[in-house]
Amino acid sequence: MDTIFVQRPQFEKTAASAAGIGIALCLLLTQNTLLSAKDLGYITGISPKPQINYEEIFEDEISGKYKNSTVVEIEKGVKHVRMIRFYNGKPVRINIVELSRGVNDNLVIEPAIASTKLASKSKISSIADRNNAIVAINGGYFKPQTGVPLGTLMISKKVYTGPIYDRVSMGIFDNGFDMARVQLKASVVTNNGGLKIDNINQPRMLSTHTIVYTPDWGEYSPPCPKYGKQLVISNDKLIKASYGSNRIPEDGFVIVGSQKNLDTIVKAKKFKLDVKINPEWRDVNHIIGGGPYLVKNGDVYVDMTAQKLGAIGGRNPRTAIGYTRDNNLIMLTADGREGASVGLTLMELANLMKEFGCVNAMNLDGGGSTVMYIKGKVVNKPAVQGGIPLSHTLMVRKNIT
Numbered sequence: 001m002d003t004i005f006v007q008r009p010q011f012e013k014t015a016a017s018a019a020g021i022g023i024a025l026c027l028l029l030t031q032n033t034l035l036s037a038k039d040l041g042y043i044t045g046i047s048p049k050p051q052i053n054y055e056e057i058f059e060d061e062i063s064g065k066y067k068n069s070t071v072v073e074i075e076k077g078v079k080h081v082r083m084i085r086f087y088n089g090k091p092v093r094i095n096i097v098e099l100s101r102g103v104n105d106n107l108v109i110e111p112a113i114a115s116t117k118l119a120s121k122s123k124i125s126s127i128a129d130r131n132n133a134i135v136a137i138n139g140g141y142f143k144p145q146t147g148v149p150l151g152t153l154m155i156s157k158k159v160y161t162g163p164i165y166d167r168v169s170m171g172i173f174d175n176g177f178d179m180a181r182v183q184l185k186a187s188v189v190t191n192n193g194g195l196k197i198d199n200i201n202q203p204r205m206l207s208t209h210t211i212v213y214t215p216d217w218g219e220y221s222p223p224c225p226k227y228g229k230q231l232v233i234s235n236d237k238l239i240k241a242s243y244g245s246n247r248i249p250e251d252g253f254v255i256v257g258s259q260k261n262l263d264t265i266v267k268a269k270k271f272k273l274d275v276k277i278n279p280e281w282r283d284v285n286h287i288i289g290g291g292p293y294l295v296k297n298g299d300v301y302v303d304m305t306a307q308k309l310g311a312i313g314g315r316n317p318r319t320a321i322g323y324t325r326d327n328n329l330i331m332l333t334a335d336g337r338e339g340a341s342v343g344l345t346l347m348e349l350a351n352l353m354k355e356f357g358c359v360n361a362m363n364l365d366g367g368g369s370t371v372m373y374i375k376g377k378v379v380n381k382p383a384v385q386g387g388i389p390l391s392h393t394l395m396v397r398k399n400i401t
Contacts, residue, residue, distance in 0.1 A: 077104030121389035142391030151289030190268030210257030322361025
């Protein structure tokens with residue numbers, strides 16, 4: 001059926017405008033409100049509403065909050081800020097990138113892994129160059145020996161790894177961000193019942209956990225736990241049950257867990273992996289995990305103990321991300337462990353992120369991992385020149401369409 005658009009006659013438009021003027025005048029008389037001719041025009045629809053100048057607002061915000069700092073525009077809507085802060089008389093060298101997708105809707109913010117498989121590491125410059133990144137910082141925690149991310153990682157709506165200890169993560173949407181402690185709600189659904197999955201592509205925390213390994217993990221699944229078993233699923237069907245490591249099918253996954261649990265579904269004919277997260281971020285594109293919180297709902301909130309991160313206290317190099325009420329993204333690194341820059345405590349970092357306007361912010365991996373890359377150069381001063389090899393990064397690039 002064709003859609004028909006009817007042009008409203010001019011006399012109807014005139015009548016509507018007259019009615020609007022009448023309503024406005026009634027409001028003026030009953031509420032003693034002074035209206036300018038321009039305001040009257042907006043109310044009645046005679047004058048168009050002014051367009052929001054996001055660029056002007058962004059410039060005002062940057063100049064207001066980063067006084068006495070070096071500020072450079074590296075791309076439309078993207079500012080690089082350098083500053084030195086003093087704590088107990090000792091300096092801390094800080095680099096910040098703040099960006100507004102309201103100013104530049106051509107900016108893409110997303111995580112990137114070091115290679116095609118999770119068990120891999122690479123320097124930030126290599127990851128950034130491969131993905132044409134304008135800006136990149138180190139991501140969340142990872143297993144140093146292998147490079148496997150430790151915590152939630154989703155890229156382009158695909159879950160690569162599940163959460164550890166329900167730590168805080170940031171969700172990245174088309175038009176904004178959200179931050180919450182994330183839980184995995186996953187199961188293997190079969191024609192003969194289902195099986196709860198405790199995690200995806202993560203090192204084993206308990207021998208009783210059931211973990212799924214996808215082709216993103218690597219070529220082979222890890223060994224079974226004591227009294228364990230593995231089920232190899234290809235094209236939604238069970239092709240092998242064994243007690244040792246298995247090649248992970250490109251069109252499937254391997255379930256690793258206790259024999260008792262896996263035997264409940266071993267006779268099924270059809271297998272499907274169902275992965276959900278809590279909170280249910282329906283339109284989320286990417287998720288990057290870290291911890292602890294630094295700012296929560298506008299207040300300083302450092303829940304280091306609750307997220308089992310007691311080992312990262314003290315004064316250290318730091319990396320943090322957060323977002324403002326206007327959905328500007330803030331990425332921050334602070335150098336440490338040297339005389340020219342002694343590093344920050346988590347509380348100092350949290351206060352900084354709040355000062356810069358974050359309504360929610362969280363800590364990422366720090367220490368030797370802390371690194372910031374801008375347009376081909378590492379702009380902070382990590383202990384290892386160019387930064388250590390990383391598991392994954394959070395990057396900003398221009399949309400290529």
